[in-house]
Amino acid sequence: MRVLILGSGVIGVASAYQLALAGHEVTVVDRQAGPGLETSFANAGEVSPGYSAPWAGPGVPVKAIKWLLMQHRPLVIRPHLDMGLIRWGLSMLRNCTTARYELNKSRMVRLAEYSRDCLRELREQTGIRYDERMQGTLQLFRTQKQLDGTAADIAILRRYGVRFEVLDPAGCIKHEPALASVREKFVGGLLLPGDETGDCFQFTQRLAALAQERGVQFRHQVTLRRLLSDGTQLTGVETDQGTLQADAYLVAMGSYSPLALREIGIRIPVYPVKGYSITVPITDARGAPESTVMDETHKVAVTRLGDRIRAGGTAELAGYTLQLHDSRRRTLEHVVTDLFPQGGDVSKATFWCGLRPMTPDGTPVVGGTRLKKLFIATGHGTLGWTMAAGTGCVMADLIGGREPEIDMDGLTVERYPHAYG
Template structure:
């Protein structure tokens, strides 16, 4: 079958890999100049089934309300007249109750664990190198109350068969000596030993090169502008470079997916949520962390990716505006210095921001939708690096009409 994949980020390239393995003739189209130039470019680098909680949590509405007055909060909303945000937000709020939060989180954890196994199989098959670091991730909590709340979620992790351990501040330092300066400021931590970290951009670029060697075609610098539909099927997509015909089409454009789907009269419950990162060079005289993790109090993630230390934070609902204000860069630099005083060269920050394609439930959209030959692999939110390999395999199973290896229930479209 001839299949056209729209998008060359993590979701698109992993889909291309899974579909090519099934023997399909695959073409990937992207508006950028190379793979993984947008949301997959400089994310946190965390592969974190042990932290795969839905953002639609009981405390989220209050946190968003507080952000109207405290712009230093990581989870925040920028007030603006936006019907798309109102529609999305109403559904998000309905999922902030305890029962749907637990259900969505468990679904996401199980998907994340499956995806991690698929990712490991892809690496074994292709040999792609991406600064992978095992040994688990560390989730820090500043107060006894926050730690107790985290411990209460361990029942969900156990149900998802994810191993997790509670650490004292002293145990945190033994596991990650680079956090020694932080030990007096935390109540404890959760360590998930099967979690990992790695450079999502390097992985995507490397996998794209492997796919190209297997016959997958990549068309860069092409912006998709519309569809040609005949009856119940799409016959072609139109770009600024011409037309591409195929038997099936996979929509994997991240936050741009609902904009293109709208031209088919198809509503996708995806809204862009901006995230920020700052990367710092590591030199021989520095003592960076080995293990990655998250400071839960500030929702700041860190990871060492080769000779780079990266910190990420912020989840801002501000539409498609994708610019990191200087004050956000300064905030991340200050947090990096506080966490790891000798971790990297903090005088040379490299700032980036990207738009996470979030669904209200926090679960990606995978499967057929709208026209009979349109398939979705999008809406991965903040968990794209953690879940993309799994949703790509699920997509390939569904498209082939075979039993899926991992049963997954995506959110409804309406």
């Protein structure tokens, strides 16, 4: 079967590799000059199935107001007239109930846990390396209220068999020794030992090379103009280099997926939520994190990637702009220097931003559509790296006509009642 994939981020490349492994003829098209050059380029580095949770949850509207007033705030809204943002925000508010939070988290954990297993299998099969570490995620709480508020998440982790440990300050320091110098800044933590870390860009580039060895063709610097449909099936893809046709099409364009899909009558509630990161050279390995520390107050993850520290986080609602704001850099620098003051030289940090494709319920949109031949894999939000390997396996199964290894209920576009029309 000839398969055309739109997008060469980590989701598109993981899908391409698995499809090629299954014997399909695969072509990947992207506007960039190479794989992984947009949202996959400099994310926080977490492969965090245990930390998979929707942003929409009980108490979040009140928390959001507090976040907006913080000096180093994790949430920023840039004033602009955007009906898409208004609709997305209202839908997110409707998901801020206990029942919907638990349902959405259960869907996310299902795919994320499967994806971690797929990533391990892929690593064993190929020997792929990407500055990976297998030492878990430490969710660090600066206040007792944060620590006490983990009960709902812990209940879901138990339900799905996700390993965790609640740690006192001494336990946090045992897991992350560099925190000993800032002992007074936190009250405890939640350790998710099954989580991993790694450089998503390295992974995407190296997996793309492995995919090429299996016959995948990558066509870069090709701009999509529009999807072509006869109302019942996708018939082709019009680009600036001609019309491309295949037996199946996968839209994996991250935040840009809804822009292409709405032209053929498919409306998915995916909105670009800008995230920022800095990459800091390590100056003292003993003062750097061993794995990932998630600062629960600032919603910033600080991760060890080889000889670098990657700090990533914040959520900025500003549409499709990629403008870098120094205030966001200062927040990331604050978290790194506050928790790991001896670890790295922030004056030499590189600064980056990317657009995360977020759904209002947190769960990605993965699967087929009512249009024959058309498949979607987007909306992974902050968890694209976490869910990439599993999404690739799921898409290869679905496109190849096989039953996926996980239950697809609640993961497809069909969960949105107004997706078509």
